[in-house]
Amino acid sequence: MELYDCIIVGGGPAGLNAAVVLGRCRRKVIVFDSATYRNQYSHGMHNYLTRDDILPADFIKLSLKEVHKYGVELIHRKITSARKNGQGTFDVKDDKGTIYHAILLSCH
Numbered sequence: 001m002e003l004y005d006c007i008i009v010g011g012g013p014a015g016l017n018a019a020v021v022l023g024r025c026r027r028k029v030i031v032f033d034s035a036t037y038r039n040q041y042s043h044g045m046h047n048y049l050t051r052d053d054i055l056p057a058d059f060i061k062l063s064l065k066e067v068h069k070y071g072v073e074l075i076h077r078k079i080t081s082a083r084k085n086g087q088g089t090f091d092v093k094d095d096k097g098t099i100y101h102a103i104l105l106s107c108h
């Protein structure tokens with residue numbers, strides 16, 4: 001069974017930024033993205049330092065280069081369920097029925 005340190009659902013700016021942070025920390029990370037970004041029809045993004053006016057699609061392209069540089073996997077599929085199981089993993093299922101597992105961390 002392949003076990004990830006982290007499964008990220010959503011490959012927009014938030015998910016990809018989390019993926020870069022964790023990838024740089026040498027975590028085994030996978031991102032699922034159904035690629036319907038909420039700002040995809042915008043003519044230019046603002047308030048991201050050094051990227052004023054950039055098209056959302058160009059921002060994602062640049063971000064993906066950084067994400068791949070740190071060994072993060074990305075799959076363009078929708079996650080349909082996520083749950084803890086009794087064996088110490090967190091399981092997510094994609095829209096084709098494939099199940100992926102991440103280590104379940106407990107916070108004390």
Ligand SMILES: Cc1cc2nc3c(=O)[nH]c(=O)nc-3n(C[C@H](O)[C@H](O)[C@H](O)COP(=O)(O)OP(=O)(O)OC[C@H]3O[C@@H](n4cnc5c(N)ncnc54)[C@H](O)[C@@H]3O)c2cc1C
Nearest residue numbers: 010011012013014033034035036037038039045046078079
């Ligand atoms: C018209 C418009 C203009 C905007 N302009 C700006 C701006 O100039 N500057 C700014 O800072 N912010 C702007 N925003 C806000 C902007 O959307 C956010 O800053 C940023 O895009 C949010 O990123 P996100 O990763 O949270 O979400 P999103 O970019 O929406 O990404 C979420 C991703 O998760 C995927 N997803 C969701 N559920 C699942 C699932 N179950 N399985 C797999 N994938 C899933 C979606 O398909 C999507 O690809 C704008 C928003 C809108 C609507």
